[in-house]
Amino acid sequence: MNKEGLKVDELIGHVGPLLTAAQRKKGILIHALQEAQEEHNYLPEDVLESLAAALDIPTGEVYSIASFYKQFYFQPRGRHVVCVCVGTPCHVRGSGEVLERMEEAFEVSRGGTTPDLSLTLETVGCVGCCGLAPVVTVDGRVVGDVTPQTVQKIVDLVEAT
Numbered sequence: 239m240n241k242e243g244l245k246v247d248e249l250i251g252h253v254g255p256l257l258t259a260a261q262r263k264k265g266i267l268i269h270a271l272q273e274a275q276e277e278h279n280y281l282p283e284d285v286l287e288s289l290a291a292a293l294d295i296p297t298g299e300v301y302s303i304a305s306f307y308k309q310f311y312f313q314p315r316g317r318h319v320v321c322v323c324v325g326t327p328c329h330v331r332g333s334g335e336v337l338e339r340m341e342e343a344f345e346v347s348r349g350g351t352t353p354d355l356s357l358t359l360e361t362v363g364c365v366g367c368c369g370l371a372p373v374v375t376v377d378g379r380v381v382g383d384v385t386p387q388t389v390q391k392i393v394d395l396v397e398a399t
């Protein structure tokens with residue numbers, strides 16, 4: 239209630255039910271997108287279109303909402319995700335060369351996924367472990383003090399799992 243004792247419904251009038259319906263759909267949409275990505279490992283176009291139809295939301299809006307969140311992917315991703323930190327502390331300590339070695343070893347460019355979908359190689363601005371620079375994450379696990387020489391250990395670890 240506000241100072242005049244009016245309830246929220248009275249203040250926003252007929253807009254209230256409209257907002258509630260829209261918010262409910264968008265709340266369901268985020269959860270549905272998360273579930274769909276869990277199932278497919280990314281969000282295929284036909285899944286986005288199907289969700290849009292099921293929720294009666296324009297496909298463009300579904301894509302717009304999904305693309306707002308960094309957690310959603312629109313291209314197939316690998317079973318493993320290796321992420322090389324290229325933030326300034328990591329860069330200064332040689333992450334550029336680490337990245338080059340990773341690209342050579344996995345035969346994929348940054349941002350890319352191997353054709354067999356075994357691996358996606360990404361870069362990130364900082365993972366919050368600058369004291370361990372240069373840092374790589376392997377499926378979310380932090381590996382610090384990475385050198386070009388230790389890249390092969392990471393490659394072996396990923397290929398063994």
Ligand code: FES
Nearest residue numbers: 323325328364367
């Ligand atoms: S810049 Fe690499 S962990 Fe912070």
